[in-house]
Amino acid sequence: xxxxxVKMKKLIILFSFLSILMACGSDNDPEVSRDNFNRKVxxxxxxxxxxxxxxxxMNTHVETMKVASNTFIETPNEGNLSSLRQAWLDSYMxxxxxDMFEIGRAEQITLRNFINVYPLDLEGMxxxxxxxxYDLSLINRQDEQGFSALDFLLYGLATSDAEIVAFYTDTVNxxxxxxxxxxxxDRMQILTGDVLSDWKSGYxxxxxxxxxxxxxxxxxxLINDYxxxxxxxxxxxxxxxxxxxxxxxxxxxxxEARFRGDVSKVLFLNALDATQDxxxxxxxxxxxxxxxxxDYLNDLNSIxxxxxxxxxxxxxxxxxxxxxxxxxxxxxxxxxxxxxLMLETYDELQKSVVLMKVDMLQALNVKVDYVDxxxx
Amino acid sequence: MYFSITFVSLFEISLNKDTNLRRMKNTLSILAVFLIxxxxxxxxxxxxxxxxxxxxxxTSYAFxxxxxxxxxxxxxxxxxxxxxxxxxxxxxxxxxxAPLAAMFDHQEGESNFSTSDLNAxxxxxxxxxxxxxxxxxxNTAGASAVKADFDKWIAAQANDVFPKWDxxxxxxxxxxxxxxxxxxxxxxxxxGLEYDQAVAxxxxxxxxTDQILNNYxxxxxxxxxxxxxxxxxxxxxxxxxxxxxEHKWDEAYGYVYGASQDVANPNATIGADDSFLxxxxxxxxxxxxxxxxxxxxxxxxxxxxxxxxxxxxxxRDAQAAIIRQKISEVIAIRAVYYLQQGKLxxxxxxxxxxxxxxxxxxxxxxxxxxxxxxxxxxxxxxxSRSEVEGFLDTIYSTAxxxxxxxxxxSENLQSVSETIAADFGFTVDQAGS
Numbered sequence: 001x002x003x004x005x006v007k008m009k010k011l012i013i014l015f016s017f018l019s020i021l022m023a024c025g026s027d028n029d030p031e032v033s034r035d036n037f038n039r040k041v042x043x044x045x046x047x048x049x050x051x052x053x054x055x056x057x058m059n060t061h062v063e064t065m066k067v068a069s070n071t072f073i074e075t076p077n078e079g080n081l082s083s084l085r086q087a088w089l090d091s092y093m094x095x096x097x098x099d100m101f102e103i104g105r106a107e108q109i110t111l112r113n114f115i116n117v118y119p120l121d122l123e124g125m126x127x128x129x130x131x132x133x134y135d136l137s138l139i140n141r142q143d144e145q146g147f148s149a150l151d152f153l154l155y156g157l158a159t160s161d162a163e164i165v166a167f168y169t170d171t172v173n174x175x176x177x178x179x180x181x182x183x184x185x186d187r188m189q190i191l192t193g194d195v196l197s198d199w200k201s202g203y204x205x206x207x208x209x210x211x212x213x214x215x216x217x218x219x220x221x222l223i224n225d226y227x228x229x230x231x232x233x234x235x236x237x238x239x240x241x242x243x244x245x246x247x248x249x250x251x252x253x254x255x256e257a258r259f260r261g262d263v264s265k266v267l268f269l270n271a272l273d274a275t276q277d278x279x280x281x282x283x284x285x286x287x288x289x290x291x292x293x294x295d296y297l298n299d300l301n302s303i304x305x306x307x308x309x310x311x312x313x314x315x316x317x318x319x320x321x322x323x324x325x326x327x328x329x330x331x332x333x334x335x336x337x338x339x340x341l342m343l344e345t346y347d348e349l350q351k352s353v354v355l356m357k358v359d360m361l362q363a364l365n366v367k368v369d370y371v372d373x374x375x376x
Numbered sequence: 377m378y379f380s381i382t383f384v385s386l387f388e389i390s391l392n393k394d395t396n397l398r399r400m401k402n403t404l405s406i407l408a409v410f411l412i413x414x415x416x417x418x419x420x421x422x423x424x425x426x427x428x429x430x431x432x433x434x435t436s437y438a439f440x441x442x443x444x445x446x447x448x449x450x451x452x453x454x455x456x457x458x459x460x461x462x463x464x465x466x467x468x469x470x471x472x473x474a475p476l477a478a479m480f481d482h483q484e485g486e487s488n489f490s491t492s493d494l495n496a497x498x499x500x501x502x503x504x505x506x507x508x509x510x511x512x513x514x515n516t517a518g519a520s521a522v523k524a525d526f527d528k529w530i531a532a533q534a535n536d537v538f539p540k541w542d543x544x545x546x547x548x549x550x551x552x553x554x555x556x557x558x559x560x561x562x563x564x565x566x567x568g569l570e571y572d573q574a575v576a577x578x579x580x581x582x583x584x585t586d587q588i589l590n591n592y593x594x595x596x597x598x599x600x601x602x603x604x605x606x607x608x609x610x611x612x613x614x615x616x617x618x619x620x621x622e623h624k625w626d627e628a629y630g631y632v633y634g635a636s637q638d639v640a641n642p643n644a645t646i647g648a649d650d651s652f653l654x655x656x657x658x659x660x661x662x663x664x665x666x667x668x669x670x671x672x673x674x675x676x677x678x679x680x681x682x683x684x685x686x687x688x689x690x691x692r693d694a695q696a697a698i699i700r701q702k703i704s705e706v707i708a709i710r711a712v713y714y715l716q717q718g719k720l721x722x723x724x725x726x727x728x729x730x731x732x733x734x735x736x737x738x739x740x741x742x743x744x745x746x747x748x749x750x751x752x753x754x755x756x757x758x759x760s761r762s763e764v765e766g767f768l769d770t771i772y773s774t775a776x777x778x779x780x781x782x783x784x785x786s787e788n789l790q791s792v793s794e795t796i797a798a799d800f801g802f803t804v805d806q807a808g809s
Contacts, residue, residue: 108725108726109725109726110556110557110724110725110726112557113556113558118558121558139554139555139556139728139729139730140544140552140553140554140730142554142557142558143554143557143558371809
């Protein structure tokens with residue numbers, strides 16, 4: 001028996017040693033660079049040819065929207081409403097090309113949460129608008145501003161354009177609608193300008209200089225932001241949630257631009273294109289192609305079941321685009337008429353989550369830095 | 377024969393704490409004493425060979441006597457259902473304090489709930505909060521203090537928060553506060569605490585954990601009166617299909633699995649069956665650092681029940697020790713998890729205060745629940761009520777004008793997280809993600 005105790009003690013001591021050794025091993029684990037891929041060149045391409053031009057484009061369109069809103073506010077009529085609507089749609093399309101880059105200043109100020117939360121809290125916004133005592137910088141007010149607030153102000157107030165204009169010419173409340181519209185657009189302009197100027201006044205250099213392979217450096221951070229965006233905002237937000245994938249039934253009021261109606265598909269497709277272009281390093285202006293994730297995967301010779309992973313990912317983007325071709329321009333309508341098409345599109349989107357979040361991140365040795373929220 | 381099985385069980389407990397040398401030493405010395413004792417007893421018995429007791433362990437939690445099931449825990453399922461309705465009602469701002477208090481302290485026949493079964497029941501939640509034999513039978517003052525906490529939170533929800541349901545919360549002011557990105561709206565008191573979360577998560581300790589670990593799995597309850605001889609003789613409780621001891625064990629089981637879709641094989645849906653202990657065993661199981669814990673708990677319930685039927689009380693009690701350790705760990709892991717999630721939210725450049733308050737309110741309840749845990753090596757809670765109060769004063773201080781979660785610092789949250797994790801022998805990182 002005594003022998004047994006000694007053995008036990010030895011065993012426990014052995015285990016302790018092993019665990020100490022193991023702990024030491026992982027603590028001191030150096031950042032092993034498994035590849036010689038030139039991340040800096042990729043980061044330069046991302047910053048100079050894709051991200052900054054995309055923000056410049058967004059910023060230009062928001063400025064145009066501001067000018068159009070000034071004109072409309074000064075002279076509310078159907079012609080000026082129409083111009084403002086076009087500027088809104090142009091800006092909304094431009095947003096789809098920057099939404100995935102929530103890094104740096106955009107991450108600090110949580111740009112996405114102030115620019116494009118939908119569904120709109122219609123009741124809350126109407127209360128704020130009429131009471132006039134709102135503070136749009138509060139997190140409480142994130143679902144009362146941005147593109148979806150303008151969607152309502154430009155399309156949702158009434159069924160005819162004349163009736164909508166009448167809200168702004170109303171002698172009692174017209175000024176309140178004008179002020180709210182102006183405040184919402186001002187805020188979008190300030191925040192977008194803030195992010196763009198941060199990129200151009202130092203963050204670009206910081207971003208590019210952080211070209212290591214650890215979790216906190218630029219490549220890993222942006223890839224995480226990209227995959228997170230794809231999973232949560234492109235796949236779930238634009239298609240999955242309205243199609244009822246995460247709820248008991250379909251939710252036709254959860255689509256983007258629900259009051260305008262017929263642009264939700266084009267906004268989705270624009271986002272899909274931007275997402276694929278980023279993967280392939282295509283310049284924002286479309287006039288060139290630089291180093292990006294496809295090259296990184298090819299450089300590592302990443303193969304899944306005898307196929308190049310980069311080819312598989314690109315093919316899947318094409319499959320999604322084809323599948324979405326069957327959808328109505330108005331996704332809110334689509335979930336009511338034939339939701340099966342939405343679900344089929346979602347299923348194809350989901351296949352890319354596996355290709356990117358699992359296969360690509362493994363190939364690139366990038367650890368997922370976000371967890372699905374606890375949900376309660 | 378059975379010594380070795382017991383020994384392995386204890387050893388397993390110690391292995392899970394391999395980073396905690398202090399506990400390792402405790403385990404070691406207990407093992408040593410245990411082995412010496414068994415050595416002594418086996419020396420005496422050298423001449424007579426004790427036949428090993430055969431334990432007939434089923435594959436699922438199904439036990440029968442002459443083909444009639446002996447498993448019953450309807451009272452536990454009832455209390456879980458009552459608690460579910462109560463925590464829902466805590467978010468119904470049209471109610472006043474009186475109906476909420478009546479749900480907590482339901483009286484037979486009163487229409488406090490949505491179903492006639494619950495209304496007709498003689499059971500209620502409050503009478504079983506801080507009501508275990510081992511911890512509270514001779515500590516009625518302590519029990520009364522715990523019940524008073526629940527009464528206070530429930531009343532304050534109706535009196536302080538419901539009237540402010542549509543007003544914005546701010547530091548020192550109760551009301552509504554919304555999570556970022558158009559997220560959920562949380563309803564908090566003046567110090568950022570959601571009372572409904574405090575109640576729900578504290579019930580996991582005060583009702584479920586206390587009843588399981590400190591009441592039904594204790595020898596004071598299992599072996600009360602003639603339970604052992606009745607169990608061995610197959611003497612049933614009057615009018616029932618079970619003997620008293622096996623029923624007590626099942627009642628412990630019912631507080632974990634009483635709302636399960638398949639009560640005999642509950643782990644198929646673990647985490648999805650209630651809002652209390654079952655749910656959070658599922659959550660901890662989902663953390664790869666602790667995967668396997670759901671099976672550990674279920675298997676211990678099953679083997680312990682089979683051992684009890686076979687009359688092997690040593691193995692029965694060894695399984696009770698495993699359950700005490702593992703369920704205590706679930707509480708501690710979730711306490712640290714929520715404090716860390718809250719810390720993360722508060723440290724963001726644009727802090728999502730509503731999300732932080734929600735996490736911290738859940739953390740508040742899990743920390744509160746620690747006083748009902750049970751260390752199988754000492755038979756004491758891992759943290760006493762006064763230690764728990766110290767933690768709560770650190771993370772939710774209302775002393776000298778402080779406003780609870782509005783004023784909590786990262787350092788406060790980290791220090792409490794580390795103290796809890798260290799005592800259990802897991803790391804803050806393991807629990808926090």
